[in-house]
Amino acid sequence: MAESAEVSHAPGHDDHHHEESFWSKYVFSTDHKMIAMQYMFTGMAMALIGGFFAYAFRMQLAFPGMDVPFFGTVSPADYNSLVTNHGTIMIFWVAMPVLIAAFGNYLIPLMIGCDDMVFPRINRLSYQIFLLSAIVLIASFFVPGGGFGGAWTSYPPLSAKPEYNLTPLGATLWLVAVALEFVAFLLGGINFITTAMNARAKGMKLYDIPMVIWMIVVASILFMASVGPLIAGAVMLFMDQNVGTAFFDPDKGGDPVLWQHLFWFFGHPEVYVVLLPALGIVAEIITTFSRKKLFAYRTVLYTVFGTGILSFTVWAHHQFIAGVDPRMAHVFTVTTLLISVPIAEMCFVYIATLYGGSITLNTPMLWALAFIGEFLIGGVTGIFLGASGADIYLHDTYFVLAHFHYTFYPIAIIGTYAGFTYWFPKMFGKMMDDRLGRIHFWLTIIPFNLIFIPLFFLGAAGQHRRIYNYEHFPDLQGPLMLGFTYQDFREIATYSLLVMLGAQVIFFYNVIKSWISGEAAGNNPWKANSLEWVATSPPPHGNFSEELEVFRGPYEYSHPDRDEDYWPQNEPA
Amino acid sequence: MARHSTAPLHIAAESHREALLPNGVLGMLIFILTEIMLFAGLISAFVIWKAGAPTWPPAGQPRLPFEETAVNTLALLASGVLLHVAYRTYRTDRARAERPLVLAVLLGAAFVLFQGMEWVALIREGLTLTSSTLGSFFYLIIGIHALHAVVALGFLVQAWIRLRGGWLAQSQLAAFCVLWYFVVGVWPILYGVVYL
Numbered sequence: 001m002a003e004s005a006e007v008s009h010a011p012g013h014d015d016h017h018h019e020e021s022f023w024s025k026y027v028f029s030t031d032h033k034m035i036a037m038q039y040m041f042t043g044m045a046m047a048l049i050g051g052f053f054a055y056a057f058r059m060q061l062a063f064p065g066m067d068v069p070f071f072g073t074v075s076p077a078d079y080n081s082l083v084t085n086h087g088t089i090m091i092f093w094v095a096m097p098v099l100i101a102a103f104g105n106y107l108i109p110l111m112i113g114c115d116d117m118v119f120p121r122i123n124r125l126s127y128q129i130f131l132l133s134a135i136v137l138i139a140s141f142f143v144p145g146g147g148f149g150g151a152w153t154s155y156p157p158l159s160a161k162p163e164y165n166l167t168p169l170g171a172t173l174w175l176v177a178v179a180l181e182f183v184a185f186l187l188g189g190i191n192f193i194t195t196a197m198n199a200r201a202k203g204m205k206l207y208d209i210p211m212v213i214w215m216i217v218v219a220s221i222l223f224m225a226s227v228g229p230l231i232a233g234a235v236m237l238f239m240d241q242n243v244g245t246a247f248f249d250p251d252k253g254g255d256p257v258l259w260q261h262l263f264w265f266f267g268h269p270e271v272y273v274v275l276l277p278a279l280g281i282v283a284e285i286i287t288t289f290s291r292k293k294l295f296a297y298r299t300v301l302y303t304v305f306g307t308g309i310l311s312f313t314v315w316a317h318h319q320f321i322a323g324v325d326p327r328m329a330h331v332f333t334v335t336t337l338l339i340s341v342p343i344a345e346m347c348f349v350y351i352a353t354l355y356g357g358s359i360t361l362n363t364p365m366l367w368a369l370a371f372i373g374e375f376l377i378g379g380v381t382g383i384f385l386g387a388s389g390a391d392i393y394l395h396d397t398y399f400v401l402a403h404f405h406y407t408f409y410p411i412a413i414i415g416t417y418a419g420f421t422y423w424f425p426k427m428f429g430k431m432m433d434d435r436l437g438r439i440h441f442w443l444t445i446i447p448f449n450l451i452f453i454p455l456f457f458l459g460a461a462g463q464h465r466r467i468y469n470y471e472h473f474p475d476l477q478g479p480l481m482l483g484f485t486y487q488d489f490r491e492i493a494t495y496s497l498l499v500m501l502g503a504q505v506i507f508f509y510n511v512i513k514s515w516i517s518g519e520a521a522g523n524n525p526w527k528a529n530s531l532e533w534v535a536t537s538p539p540p541h542g543n544f545s546e547e548l549e550v551f552r553g554p555y556e557y558s559h560p561d562r563d564e565d566y567w568p569q570n571e572p573a
Numbered sequence: 574m575a576r577h578s579t580a581p582l583h584i585a586a587e588s589h590r591e592a593l594l595p596n597g598v599l600g601m602l603i604f605i606l607t608e609i610m611l612f613a614g615l616i617s618a619f620v621i622w623k624a625g626a627p628t629w630p631p632a633g634q635p636r637l638p639f640e641e642t643a644v645n646t647l648a649l650l651a652s653g654v655l656l657h658v659a660y661r662t663y664r665t666d667r668a669r670a671e672r673p674l675v676l677a678v679l680l681g682a683a684f685v686l687f688q689g690m691e692w693v694a695l696i697r698e699g700l701t702l703t704s705s706t707l708g709s710f711f712y713l714i715i716g717i718h719a720l721h722a723v724v725a726l727g728f729l730v731q732a733w734i735r736l737r738g739g740w741l742a743q744s745q746l747a748a749f750c751v752l753w754y755f756v757v758g759v760w761p762i763l764y765g766v767v768y769l
Contacts, residue, residue: 118596118600119596119600122600186604186607189603190600190603190604191600193599193603194596194599194600194603197592197593197599198592198593198594198596198599199592221603221606224603224604224606224607224610225606225607225610226610227607227610228607228608228609228610228611228612228613228614229610229611229613229614229617230614231611231614232611232614232615232618233614233618235713235717236618236709236713239702239709239713243702243703244702244703245702245703245706245709245713246703246706246709247618247706247709247710252706253626253631253705253706254622254706255621255622255625258618258621258622261618262614262618265614
């Protein structure tokens with residue numbers, strides 16, 4: 001089938017998509033693949049900025065007062081701005097654009113057998129607004145007073161009052177950038193859901209949709225349903241900053257906790273907005289490389305819906321010490337512990353899929369397996385934080401910080417690398433160097449654990465977040481454990497970060513090298529079933545040269561009646 | 574919703590793909606989901622704050638003009654009904670759809686105009702954006718609704734121009750109608766929560 005598909009996709013056969021000029025092809029493109037690449041590389045560039053910020057403040061924490069190479073001395077204001085914008089960038093300008101927008105744009109039309117998004121010009125507008133938002137955010141670092149330093153959660157009154165945050169312009173630009181970014185993803189989300197529901201290839205029923213598409217669709221629905229209150233909150237905060245209203249100012253009858261509710265009503269579903277696409281990417285990879293059917297497709301699908309609904313009922317677990325009623329805190333403890341059940345189920349499903357499979361341990365598979373293992377650590381430590389009693393002690397310590405890095409790092413970084421290395425042959429038509437890929441994998445995953453495991457211990461020992469220089473805290477000096485001092489642990493984390501950041505050079509080298517001189521990939525290098533592997537690599541504008549018809553689900557690997565161990569979705573029985 | 578002019582996208586438009594709803598209508602409904610949550614956020618913030626306020630309305634602040642606004646509410650509801658009539662007429666007899674459509678737009682515009690006049694009066698009476706949290710919430714919530722009404726009216730005027738030119742697609746009109754139904758439908762809730 002792969003051979004015959006190759007023949008039918010010969011260049012020139014594609015008669016309904018004409019050649020385009022440079023500008024309309026690369027800059028003002030309405031092609032979903034080009035927009036996906038724009039999102040992908042903008043997101044990766046922002047990840048480099050976010051990583052650089054992490055480097056600067058980790059150096060300050062390990063070696064207080066030092067002249068940080070490439071940055072200079074980190075002042076307390078710099079430190080606040082760096083941690084705030086590190087968090088903001090990594091969540092809103094890396095995890096969101098790469099996982100939802102880039103993979104969503106790239107995969108949805110290809111995997112459902114369609115030529116483009118149903119609203120291509122809205123799609124283009126979505127990226128343009130996103131790019132504008134990134135420019136506004138970057139500009140905010142250079143205005144008088146510097147970038148916003150009130151933490152990525154932007155709690156008032158710190159974020160609302162210039163006399164507290166000392167960055168009036170930075171705070172406003174930060175808010176404007178976040179608001180623009182939401183508009184961009186609203187436009188994207190409308191496209192994703194409508195395309196997946198309306199433009200599927202002939203014969204593709206709801207249960208034939210690959211899991212990653214379902215998860216991106218559900219994530220988009222979660223985003224669309226949760227972002228409204230935060231937009232309301234952002235408008236209110238903007239007015240508090242610039243017009244003189246007092247929605248969140250207790251002196252004038254406002255309520256600062258109201259912002260926390262509006263923020264976290266979005267903020268918690270947001271975790272699942274980025275988690276679900278990553279889980280979907282992992283599902284595609286482990287089925288392909290264990291040559292097995294996804295265990296319990298329908299159960300997983302219903303679990304995803306259930307997780308989505310439940311994710312709207314857990315937000316106040318971020319506010320246990322914000323003065324919420326303890327009886328309400330109990331309710332949110334229960335819902336928070338409940339939501340760990342479907343996620344744990346998903347991990348078991350993946351392990352069950354792997355069980356008995358013939359496993360290929362190449363780079364994408366390593367990333368996918370690492371995702372399951374590392375995310376599990378994040379999930380298990382989250383249970384302590386979800387219990388309101390334990391959270392009162394652990395709140396705002398490095399334990400929290402290490403916990404959410406064990407959830408967001410697997411999502412945003414490991415999930416991205418998994419998806420990128422898996423679909424690289426489709427995106428660029430070349431195979432990636434697997435040996436370099438595995439070196440990069442190990443040099444990223446080992447330092448990652450060495451950064452954040454020490455922070456769990458520091459947090460459990462009571463090290464509070466948002467401290468610029470721990471030399472002023474005698475309680476947080478001295479021996480911690482195993483003959484190491486607190487400061488040793490901070491230095492271990494910083495050294496590990498340096499190794500991890502350095503290792504990313506291998507990745508970019510590998511991308512460029514493979515792009516230029518990699519081995520040609522062919523249509524279907526992984527012998528996978530879903531429709532994107534029918535198109536040529538890279539797919540032309542318009543994707544498929546003929547109408548596809550779908551006959552089965554995407555996970556028919558190792559079918560007993562067949563000689564081949566895979567069974568493409570579009571191959572007649 | 575702009576599918577008519579660019580040729581490259583013909584595959585998705587072919588009839589054998591089973592569309593749940595027309596693309597424009599489905600896209601608009603998803604957008605309305607966000608809008609519902611936006612207003613839910615605003616309303617719940619307002620209700621929580623109102624429940625905690627010691628006196629109502631706050632000292633020195635005027636009472637909101639709920640009698641006049643009740644009449645205005647009826648005008649907006651009538652506009653929604655007329656637009657629905659226009660949509661139903663359009664499906665059978667395109668030419669006759671113009672009159673109810675124009676009437677719906679005019680009633681909607683009258684609603685927005687009346688609200689604006691009401692604002693001017695309230696500002697004269699001392700209710701401003703910064704005079705109290707009531708003023709802040711009032712102008713924020715009603716203002717966001719007015720913004721939606723103006724944008725939706727713009728779409729309806731566009732639909733009218735296209736109707737006259739003879740190139741208004743039914744799915745397009747349906748998408749615009751969905752937006753206007755939302756603007757009309759959310760208003761009685763806002764009226765009940767904010768004014769009463």
